[in-house]
Amino acid sequence: MWLRVSCKLAFNIELSTPFVLMLRPRSGEEQWIERDEFKIAPNVPITEFTDHYGNLCQRLVAPKGNFSIHTTSDVKTSEFVDVDFDAPFVEIKNLPNDILCYLLPSRYCESDRFNELANAITANVNPGYSQVFAIEEWLRTNISYIPGSSEYPISAIEVNYKLSGVCRDLAHLGIALCRSLSIPARMVVGYLHNLYPMDMHAWFEAFVGGRWYTFDATQTGIKGGYVSVGYGLDAADVAIFNQFGPVAHSLQQSVSVIQIKN
Template sequence: MQRTVSSHLSIDVTEPATLVLEIAVAQDYLDAGAATEKLTIRGEAGEFAPAEILAQHGTRVHVVEAPVGALTIDYSATISGRIEPAPVTQWDVLRYIRPSRYCESDVLAPTALAEFRDVPHEELLADVSSWVGTRLSYVPGSSLPTDGATAALLSRKGVCRDYSHLVVSLLRALDVPARVVGVYAPGIDPMDFHAVAEAYIDGGWHVVDATTLGPRQSFVRMATGDDATDIAFLSIHHGRATVTDQRVTATVDELPHDDITRLVAIG
């Protein structure tokens, strides 16, 4: 399997700002020798060399101190083959059963128990995925950046981050460790940065995508964490800036068939 991903951002900086990017593929792909990549950041005075920070679970954070003016960010990567599944630590297993800012598993516990208390272990991920997929309608622009899983369920609509927050919340309420992953996703429509859930079951992390917009086997990990706070592709601090153009592409040499009843790891 060969996957090619890219992203382009045009940003208008009106006050000097710190831009925090999470658009690069995770460090595990580089460590395995599976990825080649290029990141170019250009301002009106020339190219910038961002600082790179290695965060949790191989997430790579690029920090740009951007002056006033137009800025363009272009990233591309080619991933050949697949890598080993994400490692598991005892702390992760404990950490990811706790509620978080956008995944209110404590609030949604009665719903989770009422719907899934008697679901056999081997069917749980598929059942939660199907339940969320039938309760929510995918409507671009329908949710606010401050909305969490509870708001998504009440409104019955959202985008990928809302689907993943609801899946994660329900699983955590059932004491299944779960987290949110930002991915490049060949096959999805509309094409964009994509958010999915990842659950710890049967000794490993397995991806759950209740949107069913694309095959899970083709996903490429970028950032991983508690919820949307940890996987934002762009954060703007200490100034003002506006995204004026955003384009994402993700392709695979052969789009695989996905069966949501099977366990699939991101790799």
Template sequence: MLRTVTAHLSLDIGGTPDLYLSVAVADGAYDRQEYLTVTHESTALDVVELKGPHGSRVHKVSSPPGRVVVAYRAQVTGGADPAPVEDAALMEYLRPSRYAQSDRLLSFALDQFDGLADVELLDAVVTWVRGHVTYLSGSSSPTDGATDTLLRRRGVCRDFAHLVVALLRARDVPARLVSVYAPGLRPMDFHAVVEAYVAGAWHVVDATGLAPRGSMVRIATGRDATDTAFLSNYHGQVTLRSLTVTATVEGDLVLDDGTALATLR
């Protein structure tokens, strides 16, 4: 399966910040051809690649003040066998985190999903979130977490994902957030989904149901949006002027009703 993905960011920079970009396709799972350029008023800036967990790649750029443009494009094919699962990683994804406050949802999760386990529990959590949270662009802030989404019952993909992650962890299922390129997504953007460790492997779920899982391309994997944000900056100010993301697949999209177990390869 051939997928083509792009990301284009236009930024206004104040001060001299260090920018950390998480837009590149992850290592390990795909054969890829790609380029990444970061320019400051038409002058190319130096880019340093940093390796993260689960194949994540972060690109660090030090920028002077002014307009900065980030352009990324990749063509990816194939997949790979899943990496070995270590107990330390499972433990990490059982713990509460900044945006997935599973410790605050223990009572709710027990009342709502008592007696369920493994795949049955995963299906019940995804079904509940899909049925009780409304997808509404602009309805949440970057600092909202799972508890905010549960109370307000609306959000965007990262809010759906944080709530699924928190409810699963509250029921002792390891769960993590994954940023992806998602062919078929409408509106097109970076997308957030969840991987849960059930039936002896990591399986991907998407409570928004907005894109087929079989065509998704992994970018970054972590505890929550803290680990997967497409842009972070330190020591300066950044204003995002524009963001354009595309993701297409050669041929027809694979149909996905969200009911079968699926892996993100």
């Protein structure tokens, strides 16, 4: 399917302040970017760089006063997520070097604290994709997905204690459970077609069978329509914007995902 995804941010800024943005999706195995627009007002110099996860990041200094960012991309992506219950666990000695970092505990994913729970969830399940699927089903059954219930990221330990959270919170717990089983897992932020309420979305991917697979405990079935913007260890790596200095007052954050052709 072809999707047109867009995000508009508007701020009132008290003092000139640096921003680092992560708002441009990139082409890859799962998606192709046909058209891309990036507009800022007022116009200021902007540079782009690629971080160590491969994300496209934009760097600028916003002037005092009202400042807005508007991005739009036309993206070809799959109508369904890939499923392969036969995808095996990949032994650590056989993992590519660039995948190893996704085995380690991180700020919001304390995987060293979840081995007992992960083993209980995946008892008598074949190693690999089936283990991650069992984790996804456990999250869907035991952790309440409540959009808008958490303004700031919370860690996997906190999510497991609260038994509820927003999309990124469920992803944090899923990632921690996977890593505790030595399955590489990473956070993804981006867009999702037909998400309700519409907003930026977060899910996680696990590396089994020699590739990454999508898992999202906030949704049911194998529907696709995902457009990835950023990847990282957890939410600290995939903020759509980081602003430094005096607080910039948010005036607007709107997200749109529409299907433009099959």
